[in-house]
Every structure is written in C-alpha cells, then in structure tokens.
Amino acid sequence: MKHRKSPMMTSRRSFLAGTGAVAAGITLAPHKSFSAEDKVINFYNWDTYIGETTLDDFAAATGIEAKMDLFADNDELFAKLREGNPGFDVIVPSNDYVERMAVADMLSPLDHDKIPNIANIEPVFMEAAFDPGRKFSLPYMWGTIGIGYRAGAVDGVPDSWKWLYDSDKYSGRIALLGDASTVMGLALKYLGYSYNTVDPAEIKQAEELIIAQKPHIKLFADDNGQDLLASGEVNLAQEWNGDILQVQEEDEDIAYIVPKEGAVIWQDCLCIPAGAPHPQNAHAFIDYLLDAEAGAAIADFIQYATPNGAAKKLMSEEYLSNPAIFPTEEVIAKLEPEIYRGEEVTKLFDEAWTRINAV
Amino acid sequence: MDHWRDHKLAFWVFAIPGTAWLVVFFLAPLAIVWALSFGENISITQTRVTGTLENYGRALLTPVYLQVIWKSVWLSALATAGCLLIAYPVAFLISFVGARWKMILLAAIILPFWINLLIRTYALIAVFRTRGFVNFGLEWVYETLFLDRLFGPFQPLELLYNNFAVGAGLIYVFMPFMVLPLYASIERLDKSLLEASLDLGAGQFTTFWRVTVPLTMPGIVSGIILVFIPMLGSFLIPDLLGGTNAQMIGNVIERQFKSANDYPFGAALSFLLMYATFAALALRAYAAGRRSAAQV
Numbered sequence: 001m002k003h004r005k006s007p008m009m010t011s012r013r014s015f016l017a018g019t020g021a022v023a024a025g026i027t028l029a030p031h032k033s034f035s036a037e038d039k040v041i042n043f044y045n046w047d048t049y050i051g052e053t054t055l056d057d058f059a060a061a062t063g064i065e066a067k068m069d070l071f072a073d074n075d076e077l078f079a080k081l082r083e084g085n086p087g088f089d090v091i092v093p094s095n096d097y098v099e100r101m102a103v104a105d106m107l108s109p110l111d112h113d114k115i116p117n118i119a120n121i122e123p124v125f126m127e128a129a130f131d132p133g134r135k136f137s138l139p140y141m142w143g144t145i146g147i148g149y150r151a152g153a154v155d156g157v158p159d160s161w162k163w164l165y166d167s168d169k170y171s172g173r174i175a176l177l178g179d180a181s182t183v184m185g186l187a188l189k190y191l192g193y194s195y196n197t198v199d200p201a202e203i204k205q206a207e208e209l210i211i212a213q214k215p216h217i218k219l220f221a222d223d224n225g226q227d228l229l230a231s232g233e234v235n236l237a238q239e240w241n242g243d244i245l246q247v248q249e250e251d252e253d254i255a256y257i258v259p260k261e262g263a264v265i266w267q268d269c270l271c272i273p274a275g276a277p278h279p280q281n282a283h284a285f286i287d288y289l290l291d292a293e294a295g296a297a298i299a300d301f302i303q304y305a306t307p308n309g310a311a312k313k314l315m316s317e318e319y320l321s322n323p324a325i326f327p328t329e330e331v332i333a334k335l336e337p338e339i340y341r342g343e344e345v346t347k348l349f350d351e352a353w354t355r356i357n358a359v
Numbered sequence: 360m361d362h363w364r365d366h367k368l369a370f371w372v373f374a375i376p377g378t379a380w381l382v383v384f385f386l387a388p389l390a391i392v393w394a395l396s397f398g399e400n401i402s403i404t405q406t407r408v409t410g411t412l413e414n415y416g417r418a419l420l421t422p423v424y425l426q427v428i429w430k431s432v433w434l435s436a437l438a439t440a441g442c443l444l445i446a447y448p449v450a451f452l453i454s455f456v457g458a459r460w461k462m463i464l465l466a467a468i469i470l471p472f473w474i475n476l477l478i479r480t481y482a483l484i485a486v487f488r489t490r491g492f493v494n495f496g497l498e499w500v501y502e503t504l505f506l507d508r509l510f511g512p513f514q515p516l517e518l519l520y521n522n523f524a525v526g527a528g529l530i531y532v533f534m535p536f537m538v539l540p541l542y543a544s545i546e547r548l549d550k551s552l553l554e555a556s557l558d559l560g561a562g563q564f565t566t567f568w569r570v571t572v573p574l575t576m577p578g579i580v581s582g583i584i585l586v587f588i589p590m591l592g593s594f595l596i597p598d599l600l601g602g603t604n605a606q607m608i609g610n611v612i613e614r615q616f617k618s619a620n621d622y623p624f625g626a627a628l629s630f631l632l633m634y635a636t637f638a639a640l641a642l643r644a645y646a647a648g649r650r651s652a653a654q655v
Contacts, residue, residue: 075618082404082620104403172517179618214603219520222598233489233519343403343620350619355423357606358430 041281043068044077044088046268047223048246049141051298058288064281072223073179081106085275089282095267098137099130099340107136108272114283117290120310128267130340137269138286141242141304144265144327144335145182146258148226148244153235161190161259164217164236165209171216173235178222180353181338181346182264183210186238189261195336198345207352211359220357229254241324242304249303256324262334267307396626406622414627424611424628428635431607434522435590438529442537442586443579445530450541450578454548465542472535480599483528487518487600494518520602528596536585544578545571580643588636608632 043055047070051057055066069088071077074097080086081101093101101107112118118126118138125139149158154170164174165187176183185195187206197203210217218234225237226247237244244256270289272282288294295311305325306312312320319325327335363370396415398408418424453464471479486492494515501513518524548571556566572579594609608628615625 075620078620079617100403106404217603219602231488231490343400347619347621350614350621351421351423353614354427354606354611357604357610358423358427359604 037278037280039064039281041066041089041278041285042087043285044080044091045070046092047072048243049092049268049302049304051294051301054289054294054298057294057297058285061288062284064284066285075179081273085273087277088273089276089278090285091271091273092140092268093137093271094338095128095130095269096338096340098269098271101271101273102131102136103340106274108274108276108279109135110138110272110286111283114280115287115290117287117292117310120290120292120295120308122307122309125267125307130337131269137271138290139307140268140270140289141299141302142265142267142307143241143304143325144258144263145177145186145238145240146256146263148229148237148239148247148254148256150229150232150235150253151255152253157255157257158236159257159260161186161261164238165190165213167213168216170236172218174217175219175221175225175228175234175237176210176217177225177238178220180349183220183238184349184352185264185338189263189336190259192261195262195264196339196341198341198348200348203348203352207356210356214356214359226254242302245303245322245324258327258331258335260334262336265332265335265337267337392626393630395623396630398623398626400621400623403620414624415631417624418627418631424608427606427611428608428632431591431609434526434607435529435587438526438533438590439537439583439587441526441530442534443582446534446537446541446582447579450538450545453538453542454545468535468538476532476595479532480528480596483524483531483600484519487524487527489515489517489519491518519600520605522601522605524600524602525597525605525607528600529590529593532593532596533586533590536589537582540581540585541575541578544575548574584640584643591636592632 041064043066045068050068055068059065071080074094077091077093078097078101081088081091082104085106098107112134115138121139125142126134128134128137128139131137147158147161147164153173154163158164163170164176184203184206187209188197188202189195191202191205191209193199193202193206219228221228221237223240223243225234225239226243228234229237229239229244230247230251239256241256241258244254248254248256270286272279272286276282289298290308292308292310292314295306295308296314299306299308299311299315300319303319303325306315323331394408395406397410397412398406399411399413401407449464449468453461453468456464484491488494497516498513501507507513552570552574553566556570557563561569591607592609592612594607594613597605597607597610598613612625612628612632615621615628619625
C-alpha cells in the first residue's frame, strides 16, 4: 500500500468533524463554560454487559444521567465511530480494537488523576502491550472464548477444538462464531499455530480445515451461540465464557471449557472516544464503574471476570473459584490475546472468510 | 391537459420539494458511493478517490466474488418465481371476492409489512427451528396418527440455517410487493374478455394462458422487478436464517463496510450490482420497445 500525502487531501472524518464543530458552535453557543457539562453521559456498550441497577445507581450518586446504546461487536463499534464520533462519551472496545482505534486517532487520552479508583485495579492489568501506560484504556472485564456444550448430549468433556473443527462426531450440532478473525484464529490454534499468525500458508491451511468441516457445522452465529445451546438447536457452541455462564444459571446441563490447544484471551476496556461531548462526566462514569461495590454488582450480574481487586474482595467464593470465569494458571499459559496486525491482514482474513462462506 | 409551460410557478412549486429530496437524499449519497468505488484506502479511516479501477478489477477477477453474485442471482430468481407462483392466485382471489372480503384480504397482505423486517425474520426463526412451530405441528400429527409406533419417534425436520430457510424468508418478506401490483393489474382486467374467450370455445386453461396472463403482464413484470432487485441486495435474511453457505452478495458488501473496513471495495461491489440491474432493466425496455414496434 502506498501512503502518499497530498495537501489537497481532506478526510471525510475531519470534514465531518469540521461540520460537527460548526453545528456544536451553533447549538452550544448560549451554554455555559466547559466545566459545566450537561448532566448526561452517553455510554456505548455490549448487550448484557452492565449491572441491573448500575446506571440508576450512578445517577443517584452523581446526578448524571447515563444513557446506554448497544453494539453487537467491535466492528459495529468501529464502523459507528469511523466517520467521527456521533456523540458517545464512553465506549467498551476489546484489546485489539483499542490498539486499532488508538492508531487511527479515534480515542482521547484518559486523565488518570480524575479516576482515583484506578487504585482498585489489580497491578497486572495496569500493564498492557496493546496500550502502553494505559494511556487510552482501563480494563472493564476479561475472559476467554471456548466451547459451550450441553453435557447430556456429548461424550465426556469436549476438551479439544477437534470436536468443532475436525470431526463429524457431532455433525450438524455445532455452531461457530461469525467473525473471520476469531473462527480462523481458533482454527490456527487447533493446528498448532499462533492465533496471531500473518503467514499466508498457515492462514490458508486454517481456511481449508474450516471448509472441509463445513458440512458438519450448523451455522456461524453472531454472538447468540448461548441461545442456540439453550434452545437445543446445537450441542456445541464456540462462545464467550460469560455468555455461556449466563444461560447456565437457567440450565444446569450447559457447561464451558477452554480446549487443551488453548484459546484467545480478551480484555474489554473503558475508553473515551475522541470528540466525546461530556469528557468530565465520562471520567466520573469510568471512575464509578471501577468502584469496588459497583464493580462487584456488575461482575455478579454478568458473570465475567473483573480485573478490579477491591471488587473481588466482595465477591462470593463460588464466583472466584469458578474455572470458567478465572481459568487456572495452567490454562492461562496457553491463551493468546488477539493482536491488531494492520489493515492488510484484516483484508486477508476477510477474503478467506468470503471463500469459506461461498463454498 | 394544460402544458406545464403555461403554469410555470405551479410547476416549480410542486416539482422542487420532490426534486430536492431526490438530489439530497438519493442522488448525492449515490454519487459519493460511486466516487468511492474508484478510491483507495490511505489509512485506517481515510480513503481517497484516485480514479483507480483496482476495486472493480479485484471484484471481477477474483472468482469468489462472481461466484457469490451468481449464487445471489439464482437464489433471488428462484425466490421471485416462488413469490409469483404464490402471489398470482392470491391476487386473483382478492380481485374476485366481494368488497368486504377484499378489504380483509388486502389488510392481511399489507399488515405484516408494517412490522419491522428484523422482527418478522426473528419470528420465522421461532417457526422453523428444531423446537419450532412447524416441527411441533408435524410431531403432533405424527403422534396422533400413531406413526411413532410404526417408524419410531418423530425426527424433527432441519428447516432452519440452510438455503431453504433463506428462500422461504425472502418469499415471505417480499410477498406484498408481488401481490399488490398483480392485484392492481388483475383488477383492471376487463372480465368480459374472459367470458368472451370461454364462450368462443377456449377452455379455462387456454383462457388463462392466452388471455389473462398477457393482459396482466405489466403487473407481473413490475412485481418481478419490485421483488427481484431488493432480494438481490438483501443481507439480513441470509445472515439470520442461513447456514454456513448462505452468504449472498449483500453480506459481502456489508462486511466491507464493517469488519473488512474496505469502503472502496464495498462501493465497487455495490455498483457492480447496480450496473447489472440497470443492464437488465435496459434490456427489458428494449424488448418491450421492439414488441410494441412489431405490433404497429
């Protein structure tokens, strides 16, 4: 790819930001100074990813009304913000998207002094290769992607990706996720390669593995594998750990395992997108989410692992000792985080995904 | 009728809002997408229009994209044919029943159309899935007839997450667009012509085939156009109802604007579809022109 710069070049982003500034100038002209923001904050979050009363509690504590919109995946979040921030103050991208959005100047740096509850975060989470010094992001929740399964319908514990990628034993009862990088990344893990490989030969091999397995895969599901499992449509689903645990509460026959070949470990982060209209409130909101009690209430409701040490002290033994939430050291050693590998690799994966879906 | 030049003011008063709407909300965005199809990505979020033909080259020379377009064409054609086969008798029925029933039947066709597409598609999932209404119904019939004692327990049909589900979903969602133009043209049909045909010795079948169908051809053609073109670009239905090979070109285009983050390529694929549609419409206009010329 050539990167030529021309003085005539104006990106649509900066053009939109320009018109946005004009519009903001018109609408905000009679308003007060910067320090007196409206008592609102626009939160853009994943579905089923906040405590039952968190937003109301925040309003009661600070007088700031938190309005929440939902996105289905990182791509939707990215696409919404690509042409300029439509008005969000706090967003929740995953680690690789924090990096991608930081590279694209889509995030605004955090002022750590305004977030005293940073002290609650376990020190290990304050170091992040995808965001050195935690300049743009703070950890919200973390977890794994593994296999959710119906224990009564499978033989023993399906502790290998083989059952999803390389076997006809559960033909027609398998759901994989619906995005190229995860499905192919985990196929690469099964083949013994890195989740983050950029080697076209290895990627090709993963593509061929999935194509050969396709007759046995029921569908590529977009974040609803847990529902397919709960409704009996499939018996094995590639899913996020917390999503499986949420349906496990209603159906004890459902279980979760990280396969022995390893899997992907992710971290969803709290960030303030560039051009956020209420940055002060956004800092206050992030600080509130990192509070011990608020963080514990969220973790208790959504059943994902919190990086908040103070919140963990308030959690039940059942939550803390659940290996589906907090994997053992042995399992963690086999997990890999997804790394942002540039736009060319994104394109490579998309083309492979188009071929996989076309056959 | 008066000529528009005699009432210039009235003409412009009526013409300007619609024209402005068309330009601002249709032609301008379309022009932006068209320009984008000749562009390249210069950073994660920036594209520049350079006049390159690379996007079209990639779409036409990489076999998989033509393959997906071809699949979308035949699936849409099949679903359009299904729509026509179901809609024609329905439209016929509506135009021959009394006024009271006409209202009820038309409402039955139009009412579902007022419900959001996404919700109707999710409703189809509840109908088709393994533990869905179709399978419950079949199971009930199966057990009522004691077939389970003869052939063993009921095996639910795999109706969801395959091409059948996508086709059924397309037919269901686009049905009103087929019924309404057909109904309009059948309603206009001079019924005495049918009687004449029967009186003069043609059977029911011949009358239908040689009188009714040719006379309602305008409705058939507009129905096909109204249904086939949006089907070709649909992405939600294959996404929700389809299995691992349900991908239509709409899904590929959607991905270019989301996960693949390649707006120029997505724009080029959209416009390839548009060019093909224009070509088909032009061909139809040409054929219609030749036919009317032949009749003169």
